[in-house]
Amino acid sequence: MSAPLLDIQGLNIAMRLARGGRLPIVNDLSLTLQAGDTVGIVGESGSGKSLLSLAVMGLLPPAAVVSGRILFEGRDLLSLDDDGMSEIRGRRIGMIFQEPMTALNPAMTVGDQIAEGLVRHEKLSWNAARDRAVELLDRVRIPDPKARASAYPHQMSGGQRQRVGIAIAVAMRPALMIADEPTTALDVTVQAEVLEILDDLCQRESMALMLISHDLGVIARMCARTLVLYAGRRMEEGATRAVLTGPLNPYTKGLLRAVPRRRADDGPLETIPGSVPGFARLPAGCVFSDRCLDVVAACQAGEPAWTSPLPGRGVRCIRAGEEVSA
Amino acid sequence: MTALLLRRSASLFLTLLAVSGLIFLVMQVLPGDPAAIMLGTSASADTLAALRQELGLDQPMLVRYLQWIGGLASGDLGTSITYGVPVAGLIGERLAVTLPLAFIAILLSVAIALPLGVLSAAKRNGPVDYIAGFVSQLFIAVPGFWVGLLLALVFAVKLGVMPSGGFPGWQAGFGPALQALVLPAIALALQQAGVLTRVTRSAVAEVLGEDFVRTARAKGLPKRVTLWRHAVRNALVPVVTILGLQFTFLIAGAVLIENVFNLPGLGRLAYQALTQRDLVVMQDVVMFFAGLVILVNFLVDMSYLILDPRLREASR
Structure with missing residues (x-):
């Protein structure tokens, strides 16, 4: 197998606190993506998903302290300065953001916002780049793209704006696309179409996709592989179908139970008891132990190691072995 | 957009009318009879009455008001009591000094404040930010006329490289005329620059935290391009607003600095008219200043439509 496209090794992200000290958020995170791979990263809000994507983009807030390695096309992104990162951002790694309402510049036409990256990276003239922007708008299925290119973001609906966001991200045909909750802010009817456009473009351009979502349905639809995060730690990883049909970690099971579905008995919606604890108040041992339904005394003794009880699967739970043999 | 323009023009006109009424009323309650001041204390009651009649002071207030604004509308501002010449010509003459002075001062304050404010916002809590913060506080705290005196002392009296005062007139050539305006313009500009730096810094800092700035960075734009093309562009509305509001202080400052x-600017004319009880000139100059301020704020309102495309729709 050739060298992976993205190889994250032992990534730790901590936030420097105003009153001194550091608060660790992401801990010992590793993840490998081959070219064209699609991986979904799932977890509740506050699980460190977004920080992970910003770390790959080199756009972490100044208060963040990072260690570990993020190898992309063989280069360690964490060792690059901002100029070096600017060469990769947009050109080799594209990113789609969560809020289409605020992610576009209100004072610039959408055509220019798409063209901008092309002017910067492909050294096109503004006119040539604007023509390309019209083509890109057409590819994300904006009707009448020539006229819409000179529209401002506020003249578009949320779904259209998110499609502009996609057009910006795919403009330079990056090798890796990071989408951070790309459909969370959209109406359900619009979600499906935006996902289809994204899926279609990723396949046609053979882009690898790192999709961040709290929505298991979106992940199941878009991603071959799934990584489950909780409190900045990997809880489980594997082929999406395998993880969703045979979860090994009680946290993944809880997430699956909490997916609303139509049922005959019309019972109350399942939830995971409690909420994600603040990073400053994590329980001893396994970080999920205070909410886990299968907790035993040994869970609090120490943080469980990352193990691979089945080929292609990874899990962080001391009781995962029982699950496999059962 | 044209509808908005019409609506704003109508309100501009009504504001001017209201202001003219207010100015007229204030002039009426000001102590001192212009006729008595012109003639001195030894004048007889008959000559006083004759002069009052000649000046129209014996007419009812409403008639005098209507005569005044009727004159304003037709460009006849009356005749100065002390100079004995038409006030319109007087204002025009003085405007040739005050307008360039104000223009240079605004230009100077923007040239200082914009880069300083943007740089402070981009490098928040860095050394540049602290120095800029200190300098702008200093500019705000020190009165303009004192800065003017200091500048005159250093550059005119001690170094002798600049004129200490007076104005040779534009007919003396562009160079000497401009040179006479440089020191007063600096004195006027510093306080404005101080306020404007603070506003620019906070406006740009706020925009830098917006999602679209992150989108711009994610495209691979360098920090510098993101800062100017995306952040500063979207921070201009509050900056222009303050610039418009400060115009009032600029006019007030000009009265002091010209003295x-x-x-020989409008500010000095206003000051002289006040000390000499030349009510005709006073009334006209104050009205002119008020009109100027209202006009500037109208232009500021209109500039929002250029600066923020969202307002173009909202205003339809």
């Missing part, structure tokens, strides 16, 4: 530097 410090002995410049």
Whole structure:
């Protein structure tokens, strides 16, 4: 197998606190993506998903302290300065953001916002780049793209704006696309179409996709592989179908139970008891132990190691072995 | 957009009318009879009455008001009591000094404040930010006329490289005329620059935290391009607003500074008219200043439509 496209090794992200000290958020995170791979990263809000994507983009807030390695096309992104990162951002790694309402510049036409990256990276003239922007708008299925290119973001609906966001991200045909909750802010009817456009473009351009979502349905639809995060730690990883049909970690099971579905008995919606604890108040041992339904005394003794009880699967739970043999 | 323009023009007109009424009323309650001041204390009651009649002071208030604004509308501002010449010509003459002075001062304050404010916002809590913060506080705290005196002392009296005051007139050539305006313009500009730096810094800092700035960075734009093309562009509305509001202070400052530097501008004209009880000139100059301020704020409102495309729709 050739060298992976993205190889994250032992990534730790901590936030420097105003009153001194550091608060660790992401801990010992590793993840490998081959070219064209699609991986979904799932977890509740506050699980460190977004920080992970910003770390790959080199756009972490100044208060963040990072260690570990993020190898992309063989280069360690964490060792690059901002100029070096600017060469990769947009050109080799594209990113789609969560809020289409605020992610576009209100004072610039959408055509220019798409063209901008092309002017910067492909050294096109503004006119040539604007023509390309019209083509890109057409590819994300904006009707009448020539006229819409000179529209401002506020003249578009949320779904259209998110499609502009996609057009910006795919403009330079990056090798890796990071989408951070790309459909969370959209109406359900619009979600499906935006996902289809994204899926279609990723396949046609053979882009690898790192999709961040709290929505298991979106992940199941878009991603071959799934990584489950909780409190900045990997809880489980594997082929999406395998993880969703045979979860090994009680946290993944809880997430699956909490997916609303139509049922005959019309019972109350399942939830995971409690909420994600603040990073400053994590329980001893396994970080999920205070909410886990299968907790035993040994869970609090120490943080469980990352193990691979089945080929292609990874899990962080001391009781995962029982699950496999059962 | 044209509808908005019409609506704003109508309100501009009504504001001017209201202001003219207010100015007229204030002039009426000001102590001192212009006729008595012109003639001195030894004048007889008959000559006083004759002069009052000649000046129209014996007419009812409403008639005098209507005569005044009727004159304003037709460009006849009356005749100065002390100078004995038409006030319109007087204002025009003085405007040739005050307008360039104000223009240079605004230009100067923007040239100082914009880069300083943007740089402070981009490098928040860095050394540049602290120095800029200190400098702008200093600019705000020190009165303009004192800065003017200091500048005159250093550059005119001690170094002798600049004129200490007076104005040679534009007919003396562009160079000497401009030179006479440089020191007063600096004195006027510093306080404005101080306020504007603070506003620019906070406006740009706020925009830098917006999602679209992150989108711009994610495209691979360098920090510098992101800062100017995306952040500063979207921070201009509050900056222009403050610039418009400060115009009032600029006019007030000009009255002082023109007296410090002995410049024959509108501010000095207003001051002289006040000390000599030339109510006709006073009334016209104050009205002119008020009109100027209202006009500037109208232009600021209109500039929002250029600066923020969202307002173009909202205003339809």
